[in-house]
Amino acid sequence: MTTFVNKLIHKKELFILAMMLEMLHLAIWVDFGSIVSRSFMLSHLGLFLLWQPVWRGDEKLSIENTFLFIVFTLALTLLLNLWLLFAWLILLIGFIGGSVTLDKNERNLYVFALSFVVLELLFACVPELANVKIEQKQIFYLLLPILPIFILFFPGNKPGHQIQMVDFIHSITASMLTSLVSLGSLLIMFINETSYFTALTQTSIAIGSFIICISWLISSQSRFNNVTQLWSSFMLNIGTPLEQWLSELSRFSEKQNEPEEFLEIAVNELLTLSWISGIRWASMDSKGEIGEITRHNTRFITNNLSIDIYTNNMMGGALYVHCNLLVQLVENFYVAKLREKTLTQQTHLKAIYETGARITHDIKNLLQSLQAITSIISHDSSGSSFEVSQQVLRKQLPNLTQRLQLALDKLQTPQDHNIEEIYLKDWLSDVKKRNSHNNITYQEQVNGDPTIPVDLFDSVIDNLLENIQTKQINEPDIEVTISVICNEDIICVMVCDSGSMIPDNISRELLTNVINSDNGLGVGLYQASKYAEKFDYDLKLVSNQHGRVCFELMSNHKSD
Missing domain, CATH: 3.30.565.10 (Histidine kinase-like ATPase, C-terminal domain)
Structure with a gap:
């Protein structure tokens, strides 16, 4: 009995995700716009609040966030229509597609959930918006609910599992590609006067081929090294030209001999980045604070430094990786200064x-x-x-x-x-x-x-x-x-x-x-x-x- 209860606890998030998707399906397919449909949508939004990756489960919501979510829930429930549904599905695709994880099982889980929401958008929402009739529509009504059931067969979260943050770039990419497929399918259908399925197939093949070509161009295996370098430079230069920032850091390193003075200057240089509001740091011999302290902070801990970076908004996955790289560079320069000081002292003692x-x-x-x-x-x-x-x-x-x-x-x-x-x-x-x-x-x-x-x-x-x-x-x-x-x-x-x-x-x-x-x-x-x-x-x-x-x-x- 205890083992069964533990398995249920570990699969709690999977159960919430599966029920959230099932409620979404019922809200769309069961007399859309009726009181029953709105009830299912309200249940769906409640489950989404339990599952969502934006706020941690132990985090206390601010009054502003609580008010905004209540207004959003009431608007989507009371004013439910196809355009609001389309916007919500695109937003939900961004949430699911932007979840960054290194675990293979979690990636497969999000693929299942993303596939379900995309199919709901393409075969339930978009055809209704364009007044397109789909043959054998009841097949989707009966088969789509099966996909969330497979989610329950995935292994549960391990102890100490951390909630993954939503990556902004992944979210925007997933949302825009899905919107492009859906609207592009309608455009091709009306221009070529073909069926919706044919237009959807042509659009999917065209966009898929385009993505494959772009992926090949920016990969290290292609012969177009200049494109690869441009892409790599863009990914590194989030918020500031990395080469210029490194040049300034090296110049300060040459001028300053004392490690703590260099650290203070390097932290000030970090504050010049537009997306950083304030920084609080601590080393073995000093600590300090600069800039504006906001409620969104991310802590980076290295062997010799502890740096809290405050931003106006929650830091996404790509920005976190970039910021972690900058902190590691500062730490490496700082350690080099410490070693230089130690070496100077040893040289003096040796003399x-x-x-x-x-x-x-x-x-x-x-x-x-x-x-x-x-x-x-x-x-x-x-x-x-x-x-x-x-x-x-x-x-x-x-x-x-x-x-x-x-x-x-x-x-x-x-x-x-x-x-x-x-x-x-x-x-x-x-x-x-x-x-x-x-x-x-x-x-x-x-x-x-x-x-x-x-x-x-x-x-x-x-x-x-x-x-x-x-x-x-x-x-x-x-x-x-x-x-x-x-x-x-x-x-x-x-x-x-x-x-x-x-x-x-x-x-x-x-x-x-x-x-x-x-x-x-x-x-x-x-x-x-x-x-x-x-x-x-x-x-x-x-x-x-x-x-x-x-x-x-x-x-x-x-x-x-």
Whole structure:
């Protein structure tokens, strides 16, 4: 029993539609214009009010709408005649033909209902208007009521079913085509003096062929691409030229960097559309309202935005699709602005991180240099090498002071510090002085004396020598060679040591990723490699074998 009741509830709309059509049939065929006929018409209009797709079932009718429907009902019932019936049938065809749905069963259902109303118009109303007698008229009277019965065999609405809105373009198209068929049939009948059935057949074939040709012309399978483009442009340009609107939106996107400011401008641009009265929007960081707030609103919710669009009339299906497209475009531009802002922040943080990492290694190298100087002085406890210690201090302290001041300047202006350049020979002489206490062999092939970014070269050399010193803890007999090559085409500095090779799992990612290592390799060389790219230099591991491990810093441009 419960299952049967549930099926009846799900088929309630089907039952109302079937009864509405049956009452219409009886109002037309049972002594049209009499009190009985008017009673059937009144019942038909009452059922139509329950079925109609204009107002939702839970929506409260306004006083104006209620008054208009009562006046319309009284006029159609009390003043019932063939012309009013013709107008009502055309209007009803628009309601049924304009119902947009994606469900196959619902489409078939509306086809049945539409066929019934069209047959009533063509074989009951139009012949009576033109005083045309139809042979075997009783056949239609007996067979037409069978069509609404088939509606009851369709499956009922599923739970959560939403009432479909009436599409204005579909409604107008269905109504006008039906009017054209009916009136065209009468015109051909009177001109050619043929029977009504013959004229109706000729008109239907002609209009059907015309519709098929137009459908083929605007389809993507035809060779008339220009017609297809014109049709597509018309469907997209409901209310405004889409290309112009997109151009304005792109221009605003280029000018505005802040996402919320761009969103406000984009919403104002939406309000320029003639069919939009007001807009209320809300994002994660802002909300606002603009224009006139009317009683007809449609809400569009995306991942980042909630936009209510207010119109003077209820929004139809085609207009809803078009408006949804515009909202999606605004949302995509807005998300792009959010990502751009996030990327800018990440880039800024990355620059600070990279600068901090380089400064950390610079300070670490300075501390190691100070440690080496302190070690020399502390080992001279008897004072026998006092003059040597003083000489080392005089050579190294000014250089350490200069390098420390450079690190402090970077801390104060991490992104805007000036790039200091010195001559290659002066830099090489300075390297020799700084590392005079280390056992390093120098090889020079320098033709000319170009300028180089001292910060980059110092950072690379210090990191490479620091890593070699770490290796010397376990391999004290390592020999170190620094080769400098300079000619018209390249500037190349190569640092080699005779120690053990770098493990393959480390060497593969040594200069491309930050890695963890026990022998001093890791973030220092990675930062040095990235820093070299900014000056159009390459830092590479050119040799990795036992007894010869070489790193090379080479320019990608010609020397000055």
